Amino acid sequence: MFKVGKKFKKLVWSTLVLSAAVTAIAGGAFSAQPTQANAEQAAVSSQLPWMDTSLSPEKRTELLIDAMTLDQKIQQLAGMRGVIPELVECGSPGRHIPGIPELGIPTFRITNGPVGLGGGDCSPQDKATALPVAIGLAASFDPSLAYAFGDLMGGEARTLGLHELEAPGMNLARLGENGRNFEYMGEDPYLAGVLSSKEIKGIQDNDIIAMSKHYALNDQEQNRMSVNVNIDENVLHELYLLPFEMSVKDGNVGSIMCSYNRVSGTYACENEYLLNTVLRDQWGFKGYVQSDFGATHSTAPALNAGLDLEMQSAKFFTNANIKAALADGSLTMDTVNQALSRRYVQMFKYGIFDRPIVRGTIDAETNGSKARDIAEQTAVLLKNEGNLLPLDPSVDSIALIGKSTYVDAAVAGGGGSSRVIPLYTVSPLQGLQNTLEKLGSNAAITKVTVAADNSNLDEAVAAAKDADVVILLAGVVTSEGRDRPSLSLPDSQDDMISAVTAANKKTALVLKDGDPVLMPWVNEVPSILEAWNPGQEDGNVVANLLFGLANPSGKLPVTYPVSKADTPTSTSERYPGVNQGVLDSTGKEIPQVYYSEGLEMGYRWYDAQNIKPLFAFGHGLSYTNFDISKLVVTPKTTDGTKKIQVSFFVENTGKAAGAEVPQVYLGLPKAANEPPKRLVGFEKVWLKPGEKKRVTITIDPAASNHPLSIWDSNADTWKTLDGEYKVYVGNSSDNITLTDSINVRTPVGHSK
Template identity: 40%
Template sequence: MIASRPKAILARLLAGSVAMGVVAVSPAAAQTTNNAPGAAAARTEVPKARPWMNTALSADARVELLLQAMTLDEKLQLTFGYFATNADWLKTPIKNWVYPKDGLPASAGIVPGIPRLGIPNQWQTDAGVGVASQRGPTPRLRTSLPSGIATAATWNPELAQAGGAMIGREAFLSGFNVQLAGGMNLTRETRNGRNFEYGGEDPLLAGIITGHEIKGIQSQHVVSTMKHYAFNGQETNRNNIDHKIGEQAARQSDLLAFEIANEVGQPGSVMCSYNRVNGHYACENDWLLNTVLKRDWGFKGYVMSDWGATHSTSEAANAGLDQQSGWAFDRSAYFADALREAVNNGHVSEARATDMARRVLWGMVSVGAFDTVVTGDQATKIDYSAHAAVTRADAEEGIVLLKATAGLLPIARTAKSILLIGAHADVGVLSGGGSSQVYSHNAPTNGLVVPDAFPSGFPGPKTYHASSPMKALQARTGATVTYLDGKDVKAAAAAARKADVVVVFGEQWTGESIDVPDLNLPDGQNALIDAVARANKKTVVVLETGGPVVMPWLGKVGAVLEAWYPGTAGGEAIARVLTGEVNPSGHLPATFPASLAQTPRPVLEGDPKLDRDSHPMGNYDIEGAAVGYKWFDKTGAKPLFPFGYGLSYTSFAMSGLTAAAEGKGIKAAFTVKNTGALQGKAVAQVYVSGAGWEAPKRLGAFRKVDLAPGTEQTLSVTIDPRLLATFDVASGGWRIAGGEYSVMLATSAADVVQTVKVQVAPQTLDRTGK
């Protein structure tokens, strides 16, 4: 039962360094100048005295000692990143710059280190669900977690951390020490092609889940980014769109999510996004980078650009950008010789150049990347079996039971015939497209089990992980399990009439750089589901989607499971839930609208709407901080499924809510009891309501608890003072108005079980909510 015990999984990962091939090596012994990390052997070098290698010193102290030994050119070298292929070499070489011989094949990038001082190369890999690979004849094959939104649907920080540790381990053993993970843009636009990478619509849930993933990754001596900072809410015109939002709304929504993740995970790096925010590119936005991130939150790490998101030299450096990454995607090598020239001419101070290097070094030293050094590709040491248990546990807890007609699920053992239809469920499960694409280790050498899936170009190829729901069901049931692709709707309906149970797999492929046109399942799948459900009332729909979809057939089907993109063990996870081997416990991290008309922007912004500077414009002031369920509460619209919603094969009772002001926040306690016949996990949600807020209520805290039938547990939670406050722009801090607050115990944003009133005194908090 390892998959049901995230604490045990995490403990095994954190304790498994030696067993899984991680060794402490001095940086000088691990690399020579521009030596590719996959080299069979590294030159042994006896380093001179390096006081900064004293691990008894703090990261701050070690970095300052190192800076004293560095030249200006060496400091600036840490601010400039290459794309890890030969596509990045200029016809006219950058003067005075050292080229790496090559990066790790099919990786995201490299920043050359300083062997003289024992500073390792920065070997960078995408992304948030595992070690990704640039497409090629033989891509890197690794383990994939479920999508970010699926992990958020677990409402389980321990699983998020275990998953982070797992992909961090694979990154390290693949030769990487920087993982471009930690994606966390709130779901403002339900059509966003990258919603699958992120943690949903609520700043508390997204911040906690993503922060724990970052924490897990960095436990493996791998720097994790936190991205895409900030307000990168859509892919349409992502390189140019200017999102307008007021400071109070910004601080109480997306920025609060990043702030919480920063506190929980303490990332070594933050990746700034492509878009503009209030007129300025995010990667040269002084307010976002210098004021909020570095001054207000005390962020010590470095800000790296997204690939192609650097637009200037002096402006970007002075606004807080510390590293131009994957420069081949930019119009120019802004941080190479141009940055040295800017420093020499006084446009960028030498103190600022030193600070840029300081931040890069701090990010690496703080996670142990100087002391436990990557030594090339050691993928043969990856324990894929143990990692499959991690990703399967994540997938299982992230699956959300949205509808369940009595007696249909779990599938009865008496069922003699089970028909599966659609979405290549005979061979695998869908994954999201773009730079985060992981090709599963158990797939063919080219990573594709459906070789001709459209599209073939970026963000494709559309990829299925080799984890077959059909084979997993065949292994778990005595029924005859068959598969039809569903292309012939009449034939599918005719076959459905003869089956005891029908499971239709509905898919919605999403990916980086493109948004979906609407919330319908594409390619006539809604008509297929409708026809099958009319033919057999015992029809279960399993959705593999990147985010919310509409379900015009909902009233006709017997049950619905949202499985998201469930990762490299997703087929097994789906089968275990369908058969009752696992009780579903996922809850929605994003609202499912009944239609786009209910959303703040029924028509996608940014194309062709322009602002006064002729930039494509996105108006986030429409909803402000009222993102997701808060918008639905504010407008009174009834969604298809509310935020926080999720059913179980058992039943729970929540009661005994008490709450009182404690310190600057509120402490609440309540009891959860399993009143059903099966063991299961409940997600208790605590919402809070105060006067003058952006919406009627906010998520204040949550707990997930595993209970045997008939057992109960009393839980306590503390509501962060910032969730009781509004951000006061004039004073630059948080202000709790005081008075009577409502504290609500709930099973979703729309299903409140009990409410109590609490008196809270007026309080003024600092920028960090303290």
């Protein structure tokens, strides 16, 4: 074993000081100086052979693990609350793995992150940029925007001396009531996978380890700690695992978070099939698996199944438990070393051993501007009768009305561990004033905050009657740990919307939510803008969109139903689950939820059941008009392995610059027994008035989303069937304007 004190051939501290002393860092931030603890760490590290940066991450990891004692190894398998020597000003936070200074192992610091830097590793929590919620990012249908989203978060994490960012979240929106839908990327696995993979690259390009979560099927908050998900294997692979597979193969994600729930009877964090068979053997994942906080339920079974790091602290990966498991043979030292190796390789890969832990200052103005630009591209214009929007700035009076949550302050995001403490916020009134000033408008604004019980609704109605136009704000803010009680807006907002709209037909409704909502008043309201939870720049974002300084370009990443009865989860067996006398080892009931809708989830359900939604997946209007034409698909006949080119023209036929998102869907042969179509391609196209562009979308059968394939549960692999495949092109899942087909034929004597 190597002993500290041997002469080391390479001194790295000078490089560390240089990297920490620069005045500007990625992500719009300013640096701090390294602490005395960092300097002492560097002095030790300069003598350690695994600190030779010319070696590969794998070799450095091997040298480090060979030098560790058993007690040191065990200490590194779980988090622990306490003071961070490198950042004593952070108090005693609980999102880190303590370092081992004599081995050059730094404190490994973790932060939450689907919508900005949430619960982090400082107490009190560091402030950060509150971005629009992730479901809003999904609505952008824009991979480059997803990269920018990840880049901003990764840059801020780097600035604050963090190492791992628990993002992106990619559980699918099977359930509209799910309290964490705002953290995720909608109902379609391909869309979620594309955007998540780009977000991961944005994060990891800042040398921050990204994390795909929550693996897998953590699709409801009710009973999330105990529920057992019963699901067919083909449904699991074709829908719910697909974004994770894409994040591994396309995003090269460094870590995975396993979830609280059970899958087919076994907790996700000790599920051999999920963590080893699928993740490592089938997908080739090389990173590490971390438990959700408190999601570990065993010692040897969890480690043997592929869990590498227990968080938030050691309950099962304790010194006594690990040593007992080693002693009785249920656990081997190779497995312990493997768990450490998987994390250390990623840490070496992203330079975490090689830079001091410093806590700089985020450039709030720069990153706030970026957040505003992102949020403006996430909004979805659901309805715009009579072209009420964009509003005319020459109006004399505007009534700004809503419940306090939505009209008095920025809706910066949902609740729970992902909650960001924003660097600043822009209220609706402030944002409206800012936009009117830019437009040279002298419109008078009357703001009415409607009481939770609508007791002053008459005041809002009177203000609406007196105003030239009304901006009505409504929504719902959800949270980790609980689901919504229904799909309806809370706090009697439906009554408020109906009353205000009846008082003034020139009412623009702005929804601020993170899920689909029911709209019994939809035919009464001329214009509806879905702005999601827009983040800290809420006021500026919404006002810029309403007055046309920004043109809505988002598309719905989830289906909005007419009623709960229309959804695929309207029975108790499908949600929230049922008790059937299945008990755990302590005698407690294990709730059972059944994904018996199979592949018919999201728009696939509405297509297959021939149910007309209120607003379909992929729907989104603009302040201009577009035409998609002249579809050409080549080749028309293929063996199922060659790339397919889908080409068409997109033209802006209106009078404003804007963006359209043409969507390509594929219908599989009848023998596949699949829903009518699946999304296989899209592209966001920005066009000036009168501009026309040829767009080509490639369908690659070998791609990570397996666009032509179905999962064969018997063979435990993907397969492509012979037959006719329908190609559909449109600007939403229910507005297909161009169709064609291809034929897949396997040559005699060949197999796919």
